[in-house]
Amino acid sequence: MSNLKSDIASAVQTHAPKPHLVRSPHDTLEAVTSSKLVVSGISKRYGNTFALQESTLSIRQGEFVTLLGPSGSGKTTLLMMIAGLVAPTSGDIWIDGRKATQQQPYERDVGMMFQSYALFPHMTVFENIAFPLKMKGYSKDKIHAAVVEVLDQVKLPSVKNRFPSELSGGQQQRIALARSIVHRPSVVLMDEPLAALDKSLRTHMQAEIRQLQQELGITVLYVTHDQEEAMTMSDRICLMNDARIEQVSPPHELYFSPKSVFAASFLGESNRIHGVLASREGENGTIRAGENLVLQGKVVDALIPGDKCQLLVRPEAIKVLTSADHASDNQITGHVISHVIGGAIARTRLQITHDTEMVVVGLTARNAPKPSGLAKLSFNKSDGLIFGVAP
Numbered sequence: 001m002s003n004l005k006s007d008i009a010s011a012v013q014t015h016a017p018k019p020h021l022v023r024s025p026h027d028t029l030e031a032v033t034s035s036k037l038v039v040s041g042i043s044k045r046y047g048n049t050f051a052l053q054e055s056t057l058s059i060r061q062g063e064f065v066t067l068l069g070p071s072g073s074g075k076t077t078l079l080m081m082i083a084g085l086v087a088p089t090s091g092d093i094w095i096d097g098r099k100a101t102q103q104q105p106y107e108r109d110v111g112m113m114f115q116s117y118a119l120f121p122h123m124t125v126f127e128n129i130a131f132p133l134k135m136k137g138y139s140k141d142k143i144h145a146a147v148v149e150v151l152d153q154v155k156l157p158s159v160k161n162r163f164p165s166e167l168s169g170g171q172q173q174r175i176a177l178a179r180s181i182v183h184r185p186s187v188v189l190m191d192e193p194l195a196a197l198d199k200s201l202r203t204h205m206q207a208e209i210r211q212l213q214q215e216l217g218i219t220v221l222y223v224t225h226d227q228e229e230a231m232t233m234s235d236r237i238c239l240m241n242d243a244r245i246e247q248v249s250p251p252h253e254l255y256f257s258p259k260s261v262f263a264a265s266f267l268g269e270s271n272r273i274h275g276v277l278a279s280r281e282g283e284n285g286t287i288r289a290g291e292n293l294v295l296q297g298k299v300v301d302a303l304i305p306g307d308k309c310q311l312l313v314r315p316e317a318i319k320v321l322t323s324a325d326h327a328s329d330n331q332i333t334g335h336v337i338s339h340v341i342g343g344a345i346a347r348t349r350l351q352i353t354h355d356t357e358m359v360v361v362g363l364t365a366r367n368a369p370k371p372s373g374l375a376k377l378s379f380n381k382s383d384g385l386i387f388g389v390a391p
Contacts (some may be wrong), residue, residue, distance in 0.1 A: 297384025
């Protein structure tokens with residue numbers, strides 16, 4: 001343990017200047033010993049370009065964490081460094097309490113599942129699943145028992161003698177999953193494994209992977225750009241943008257309490273109203289967005305009265321008022337541009353000011369607002385988030 005402490009202390013001293021990194025050897029030691037996976041101050045640079053800026057993330061035993069973000073945000077780079085397929089420029093990787101930064105991929109206690117399945121076409125299902133066990137020197141008896149068990153777990157016990165070409169896409173994906181978990185790795189890394197499937201099968205596999213992960217207590221780091229997939233499957237989401245970690249939170253918290261404009265805009269949909277911060281008392285603020293438009297919300301950024309700002313509010317948090325409704329904290333009058341019924345859900349688009357439109361999403365109602373008419377909107381101040389405006 002003394003060598004572990006000295007290694008951790010050295011790593012932290014190297015990366016401590018960044019405020020978002022672990023600040024002390026004690027903090028890092030606690031994270032390493034209590035987590036299945038820890039990356040501390042890890043980065044990747046190609047020349048002068050960062051594929052991933054210095055980042056820190058820890059994942060607990062049995063947790064399902066998703067790296068979510070647009071293309072080029074650094075999520076696959078981070079996953080590949082953890083797998084040992086890409087060498088980091090700086091930082092350290094700890095897997096199950098052991099430093100893995102310099103280890104070869106085959107030395108790391110991880111399982112991998114790719115979008116392309118990566119099944120060996122000349123091997124049977126049994127041989128494909130058994131492959132990582134053979135590489136680790138398992139006996140024939142142990143290999144047979146482990147493969148039979150995992151085939152039962154993925155509900156495909158009858159296909160062990162088939163070749164990948166004889167399986168459907170969904171079956172191939174299950175076999176790829178079985179191979180990634182058969183040796184019970186500390187962490188399973190999944191790089192957009194469902195992206196090639198059609199929507200119906202993808203939805204089914206999302207539920208199946210999540211159920212199996214929970215039943216077996218597997219620790220998973222999952223990469224996707226699909227917001228719904230991340231929200232459905234994850235214990236926590238690591239939102240990435242511009243080669244850095246933007247926010248790490250449970251799905252509910254990330255959706256309702258985003259820490260940045262990017263987080264509020266990327267996950268779901270948000271209306272945006274620009275103005276000036278008129279007043280502030282603690283987290284409560286008032287924004288003036290025109291001569292007759294004053295709105296209340298929660299101030300997220302470090303703002304003072306007089307600063308330019310923007311209020312973001314989700315379409316589903318806004319209510320179109322009828323004569324019988326009582327207004328909430330904020331009330332707005334707008335001209336209805338369109339009202340579209342999509343079954344049980346309707347979308348109403350309104351012009352609020354000459355340069356501001358808002359969208360309202362709610363249950364379809366009989367007394368719907370009519371295009372070209374006026375409508376009154378209302379939302380609670382707790383649903384309005386006030387951010388600064390980039391200079």
